[in-house]
Every structure is written in C-alpha cells, then in structure tokens.
Amino acid sequence: MPEAPNSKDKVGMICRALRRAIIEQALEPGAKLPEDSLGERFGVSRTIARYALGQLASEGLVELRRNRIAVVVTPSWQDARDIFDIRMDLERLIVRKIAGKLSSSQIARLKAHVEAEREAHDGPNAVSIRLATEFHIMLASMTNSPVLVRYVSEIAYRCCLTLSLFSRPHSSECGISEHISIIEALQDGDANKAMSLMHSHLDSVANRALVEPTPARGRDLLDVLAPYTEEAT
Amino acid sequence: MPEAPNSKDKVGMICRALRRAIIEQALEPGAKLPEDSLGERFGVSRTIARYALGQLASEGLVELRRNRIAVVVTPSWQDARDIFDIRMDLERLIVRKIAGKLSSSQIARLKAHVEAEREAHDGPNAVSIRLATEFHIMLASMTNSPVLVRYVSEIAYRCCLTLSLFSRPHSSECGISEHISIIEALQDGDANKAMSLMHSHLDSVANRALVEPTPARGRDLLDVLAPYTEEAT
DNA sequence: CGTGCCCGAAGTGCATGCAATCGAGGAGAG
DNA sequence: CTCTCCTCGATTGCATGCACTTCGGGCACG
The missing domain is CATH 1.20.120.530 (GntR ligand-binding domain-like)
Structure with a gap:
C-alpha cells in the first residue's frame, strides 16, 4: 500500500478527496488547483497541499507546471x-x-x-x-x-x-x-x-x-484552428 | 512524463540519483534514508528531500513510516x-x-x-x-x-x-x-x-x-517464527 | 548476567516566511 | 482604436523553525 491508508494522514486525506472529486467529475480536466486554496480548504499548510499534489501528479491525475498553478490533467x-x-x-x-x-x-x-x-x-x-x-x-x-x-x-x-x-x-x-x-x-x-x-x-x-477526436469541440483553441491554418502565400 | 525531465529540477535530480543508486545496489533493501542527510548531500533543504522521498514512495521504491526514517523497500x-x-x-x-x-x-x-x-x-x-x-x-x-x-x-x-x-x-x-x-x-x-x-x-x-524463500536465512526473525506462533490457550 | 526504565539525541510533521516568477490589466505610443 | 510594455498582485519555490515522536544507551534493579 503505497499511500498511507490510515485516516490521520493529512496528505492521504487530500489525495483521496481530490481523486474522488475528479472521479465524480466535480473537478473537470483543466481545473485549477492552487496550493493555498487547497491548504485552506483542508485546513493544512501549503507544504502539505503541495506534497499531495506531487503524489497526485505521480499518479498522472494532475499536471504540475513550474511556477504555474497545478491543474487536473487533460488526457490527449x-x-x-x-x-x-x-x-x-x-x-x-x-x-x-x-x-x-x-x-x-x-x-x-x-x-x-x-x-x-x-x-x-x-x-x-x-x-x-x-x-x-x-x-x-x-x-x-x-x-x-x-x-x-x-x-x-x-x-x-x-x-x-x-x-x-x-x-x-x-x-x-x-x-x-x-x-x-x-x-x-x-x-x-x-x-x-x-x-x-x-x-x-x-x-x-x-x-x-473513444469516438475519435470529434474534430470540432477540440480542447484547445489552437487544436480547433489547426486544420484551418494555412500559411499565407 | 510524470516526472519533470528538465535538468534544473532539484526533486527530479534526487529521485534519479536515488533510483540509480538503488538499481546499482549501492543502496540495498532496508537502507536508511534520513531527510537531513539527503538534503545535505544534494544541497537542498529537508522539504525537498522529503518531497523526493514521497515520489519514490509512490513508485514503490522506498517505504515511508510515520515518524520513522524512510528506508529502501524490502520486497517480500x-x-x-x-x-x-x-x-x-x-x-x-x-x-x-x-x-x-x-x-x-x-x-x-x-x-x-x-x-x-x-x-x-x-x-x-x-x-x-x-x-x-x-x-x-x-x-x-x-x-x-x-x-x-x-x-x-x-x-x-x-x-x-x-x-x-x-x-x-x-x-x-x-x-x-x-x-x-x-x-x-x-x-x-x-x-x-x-x-x-x-x-x-x-x-x-x-x-x-525467485528460488523460493530459502527457509533458513529468512529475512526477519519474526518471519521465521511466524509459523510457530500459536496463541496460548 | 539479564531486564526494565528513563532521558538526551536524532529525526520527522508541519507551518510560516521570504524571494522569485508568472500573468492580467492598465498606461502610453503609434 | 490597437498594439506594446510595464507594473503589481497572485502564486509558486524553497529554507527555516518549532513541537512532537522515536530511538538508543546508560543506570538501577532483580
């Protein structure tokens, strides 16, 4: 059991909560996860929130970007x-x-x-x-x-x-x-x-x-625009 | 890529170093990994060392015990x-x-x-x-x-x-x-x-x-004794 | 000689503080 | 009116400090 199952483990609490929020789609892909808010929400310091985000990142659920707010991953x-x-x-x-x-x-x-x-x-x-x-x-x-x-x-x-x-x-x-x-x-x-x-x-x-990338409604504006992008001659 | 590949990432550095030490058996199962020593060795604070240990733990390479020194896992x-x-x-x-x-x-x-x-x-x-x-x-x-x-x-x-x-x-x-x-x-x-x-x-x-647990030379005294343990009546 | 207890040293758990970085929005120029 | 630059708030990166827990050795006792 890689992750502490005991209930008094703050980090474990946060991870479980976030995983559950993600699984129930309360947190959609791309949702922002600022360390402060998390810490405040769960009554812990940023240090702990940060650590929890690290764990979730190692599970591939959140994406950590240097100096940027962590987000729920958007799988390609x-x-x-x-x-x-x-x-x-x-x-x-x-x-x-x-x-x-x-x-x-x-x-x-x-x-x-x-x-x-x-x-x-x-x-x-x-x-x-x-x-x-x-x-x-x-x-x-x-x-x-x-x-x-x-x-x-x-x-x-x-x-x-x-x-x-x-x-x-x-x-x-x-x-x-x-x-x-x-x-x-x-x-x-x-x-x-x-x-x-x-x-x-x-x-x-x-x-x-997986009904194929459904060309319209692509995640990112850039993706949507990609097919229309033609270099001016 | 779950773990930052860029070279200026302190945590990534530590993880890679430890993984390599483990893989080359410089760190044997059960080896102790105190946060301070790690921090000192890699020129970072305990916070970072701790974080790195967390990542390694999520990979199943080290074992984190509450209030105890982290150790390299000893797989059963x-x-x-x-x-x-x-x-x-x-x-x-x-x-x-x-x-x-x-x-x-x-x-x-x-x-x-x-x-x-x-x-x-x-x-x-x-x-x-x-x-x-x-x-x-x-x-x-x-x-x-x-x-x-x-x-x-x-x-x-x-x-x-x-x-x-x-x-x-x-x-x-x-x-x-x-x-x-x-x-x-x-x-x-x-x-x-x-x-x-x-x-x-x-x-x-x-x-x-995997040549079977080689009954003698069992890892732990407790393991050896386990089969003989019967509750007093 | 073995056993149990106690206390100092070592180590972890966590919060907080400060510097660095990012980005959104406004001021100014064209 | 639009584009660019710059500044300031928001947020992260990381070290340090303090309280609490565990470990290990010495000492008294059987």
Missing part, C-alpha cells in the same frame, strides 16, 4: 488509447488470477456492490461512474497484489477523466449486467469466459468513450 | 512474484505494440545498447544490471506510451531490488544473447516470436531470481 486522445490498451491487459490478468479463487464472502461483497450500482443507476451520473470504477478496483484488490491494485486504480481514475472529456452523453454506460456476468464467470472458475467477458466489457466502454 | 517474496507476473504481461504488450514498427535508427540504438551491455559484461556487476534494466525501459519508451514507460520502469527497478535480495550469486544473468534475439524478432515484425522470446527471457530471469 492518444493517451486515452494507450491507457485503455493497458487497462485491457491488466484487467484480463486480474480475472485470470482470481477466477475460481474467490471466497463466498468476496462474491457476496461483489454482488452487494453491483446491487449498489443498480440502485444508484437513476441517481446522479457522477455516482454511477464512481461505483462502476470502484467495482473494477474491488476486483483488483482481490488479487492481493498491491501493485495491481495501484496500477488498475490509477488507470481507472484516468479513464474517468477521459470519459468526462470525450464522451459527452455518458449514457448510463455502466454496463451493470456485464459486471454481473463477470462475477458469475469468476464464481464458476471459468477463467477464459471471465477474461473474454471482461474484454468485451472494457471494449464496449472504450468504444463508447 | 510474494511481492516479487506479483511484480514479475505483471512485468510479464506488460512486456509482452510492449513487444506486441512495437514489433515491426521500429525505425532503423531505433533498431540501431537498441543494438548499440546491447553492445554496451556486452562490453560491460566483465565489469562491475552493478553496471550490468543497470544496463540490462535500461534495455527493457528503452524498449518500453519506443511504444510512445508514457504510461507503459512509467509502469515498466517502476517494475523493472523493483525487480532489481528483488534480485539483490533473493538471488545472491547473481551469475551474470543478463542474458545478452536473448536481448539480441528479441531485437531481431522485433525487426522482422514477428510479434508472436518476439512475445514468446520475451516471455522465456523474463521467465528465466525470474526463475533464476
């Missing part, structure tokens, strides 16, 4: 592709590792989580996204491999960022039923089925999200 | 297994991505690197290990996927730690010829061959390294 389309690629591999590895090895209480916890997802389905979209993400992290944590948990967490968070950037009408994309199928395959110990289910699950999420 | 045998598992997957992903897509200058750089490995083969073992590790990182960087680079770097560094812990007579394990075969397969665009070569390459490294 290429970044998004890469991240989904790796996610695919890692999550396949996860299901391969845990298929047929889950205790009944673990299965129960997974099912309870999916139930929570279903209940939240009509609620605010942000909550749905968070729960769907947490499902995958929960899966990862059942491998008992801290490294896997860390990487999948990071990647899942960054996928949320991507989602909030590229897939506007995030049409309740959670795929709750897919989560259920995966649980069942895992319970049956059918690793191959679980892997292919996970594969198609992620694939559908990715495809719904 | 289980950690080592997990890490090699993930490494296997990620490196297979890498060769799949770059097989047949390398420019001739990239191939040349790879070959030059292996040549350097061969030259260093008789030199200090630490250098061999570093070069072998850098070869894999170089491969990763050719995917142009910052995330992959980051993860493989982290994992490769941690493998070095593991090596220095479990494989005592690190018998010039570099496997230079295997690196060459991999390059050739990549050049030919034979993704499958490259993947299986990489697989067996890593497998042999892992097997040479």
Whole structure:
C-alpha cells in the first residue's frame, strides 16, 4: 500500500478527496488547483497541499507546471488509447488470477456492490461512474497484489477523466449486467469466459468513450484552428 | 512524463540519483534514508528531500513510516512474484505494440545498447544490471506510451531490488544473447516470436531470481517464527 | 548476567516566511 | 482604436523553525 491508508494522514486525506472529486467529475480536466486554496480548504499548510499534489501528479491525475498553478490533467486522445490498451491487459490478468479463487464472502461483497450500482443507476451520473470504477478496483484488490491494485486504480481514475472529456452523453454506460456476468464467470472458475467477458466489457466502454477526436469541440483553441491554418502565400 | 525531465529540477535530480543508486545496489533493501542527510548531500533543504522521498514512495521504491526514517523497500517474496507476473504481461504488450514498427535508427540504438551491455559484461556487476534494466525501459519508451514507460520502469527497478535480495550469486544473468534475439524478432515484425522470446527471457530471469524463500536465512526473525506462533490457550 | 526504565539525541510533521516568477490589466505610443 | 510594455498582485519555490515522536544507551534493579 503505497499511500498511507490510515485516516490521520493529512496528505492521504487530500489525495483521496481530490481523486474522488475528479472521479465524480466535480473537478473537470483543466481545473485549477492552487496550493493555498487547497491548504485552506483542508485546513493544512501549503507544504502539505503541495506534497499531495506531487503524489497526485505521480499518479498522472494532475499536471504540475513550474511556477504555474497545478491543474487536473487533460488526457490527449492518444493517451486515452494507450491507457485503455493497458487497462485491457491488466484487467484480463486480474480475472485470470482470481477466477475460481474467490471466497463466498468476496462474491457476496461483489454482488452487494453491483446491487449498489443498480440502485444508484437513476441517481446522479457522477455516482454511477464512481461505483462502476470502484467495482473494477474491488476486483483488483482481490488479487492481493498491491501493485495491481495501484496500477488498475490509477488507470481507472484516468479513464474517468477521459470519459468526462470525450464522451459527452455518458449514457448510463455502466454496463451493470456485464459486471454481473463477470462475477458469475469468476464464481464458476471459468477463467477464459471471465477474461473474454471482461474484454468485451472494457471494449464496449472504450468504444463508447473513444469516438475519435470529434474534430470540432477540440480542447484547445489552437487544436480547433489547426486544420484551418494555412500559411499565407 | 510524470516526472519533470528538465535538468534544473532539484526533486527530479534526487529521485534519479536515488533510483540509480538503488538499481546499482549501492543502496540495498532496508537502507536508511534520513531527510537531513539527503538534503545535505544534494544541497537542498529537508522539504525537498522529503518531497523526493514521497515520489519514490509512490513508485514503490522506498517505504515511508510515520515518524520513522524512510528506508529502501524490502520486497517480500510474494511481492516479487506479483511484480514479475505483471512485468510479464506488460512486456509482452510492449513487444506486441512495437514489433515491426521500429525505425532503423531505433533498431540501431537498441543494438548499440546491447553492445554496451556486452562490453560491460566483465565489469562491475552493478553496471550490468543497470544496463540490462535500461534495455527493457528503452524498449518500453519506443511504444510512445508514457504510461507503459512509467509502469515498466517502476517494475523493472523493483525487480532489481528483488534480485539483490533473493538471488545472491547473481551469475551474470543478463542474458545478452536473448536481448539480441528479441531485437531481431522485433525487426522482422514477428510479434508472436518476439512475445514468446520475451516471455522465456523474463521467465528465466525470474526463475533464476525467485528460488523460493530459502527457509533458513529468512529475512526477519519474526518471519521465521511466524509459523510457530500459536496463541496460548 | 539479564531486564526494565528513563532521558538526551536524532529525526520527522508541519507551518510560516521570504524571494522569485508568472500573468492580467492598465498606461502610453503609434 | 490597437498594439506594446510595464507594473503589481497572485502564486509558486524553497529554507527555516518549532513541537512532537522515536530511538538508543546508560543506570538501577532483580
């Protein structure tokens, strides 16, 4: 566990809070994160806020620019592709590792989580996204491999960022039923089925999200103008 | 690029230096890293040293204990297994991505690197290990996927730690010829061959390294005693 | 000779202060 | 009216200071 889990750790508190804000899209890509404001908001000094930002930066969630205000990262389309690629591999590895090895209480916890997802389905979209993400992290944590948990967490968070950037009408994309199928395959110990289910699950999420750079509505004014830019002759 | 590459970044300097010291086994697992000493050594204040340690901790290279001196992590045998598992997957992903897509200058750089490995083969073992590790990182960087680079770097560094812990007579394990075969397969665009070569390459490294916890000579007295610990009735 | 306690030294946790840097907005020239 | 330059507030970069915690050794005691 790279990051202190104990509750009296100020830095950990801030990181968790910010991660959650990002995952629920309360903080959109590009949002500014001044050290003072953060410190004030969380009742700590700038030193601590700064440190927390450093941690988040190392997770690829915020971007630190020298002498400039830190911002929530704005993943490029290429970044998004890469991240989904790796996610695919890692999550396949996860299901391969845990298929047929889950205790009944673990299965129960997974099912309870999916139930929570279903209940939240009509609620605010942000909550749905968070729960769907947490499902995958929960899966990862059942491998008992801290490294896997860390990487999948990071990647899942960054996928949320991507989602909030590229897939506007995030049409309740959670795929709750897919989560259920995966649980069942895992319970049956059918690793191959679980892997292919996970594969198609992620694939559908990715495809719904990554609909090509949607030339208009490009992030940056410069990007938008790029195609129109022709040198005067 | 999660960590500032520009040379005037104090934190980056410290991190790079420490990573290198770890990879070359100048800093063994368990080595203490007091903030003051680090600060003094690098000509910065404790604040910066502390920040750097935080970054290294997020990479899983050092362990931060509250109110205690930070130390270089001592991976457990289980950690080592997990890490090699993930490494296997990620490196297979890498060769799949770059097989047949390398420019001739990239191939040349790879070959030059292996040549350097061969030259260093008789030199200090630490250098061999570093070069072998850098070869894999170089491969990763050719995917142009910052995330992959980051993860493989982290994992490769941690493998070095593991090596220095479990494989005592690190018998010039570099496997230079295997690196060459991999390059050739990549050049030919034979993704499958490259993947299986990489697989067996890593497998042999892992097997040479992970020779089971060698029950005697257990790291910690507490670990040795653990199986004998039964609560009094 | 082994065991438990206590205290000084060492080290961390965190806030604050000051210098350096960035950038937004206004003044002035064209 | 527009463009450029310059200044000042906002913000970061970093060192230092102080309180608190832990460590390790000496001393009394069994």
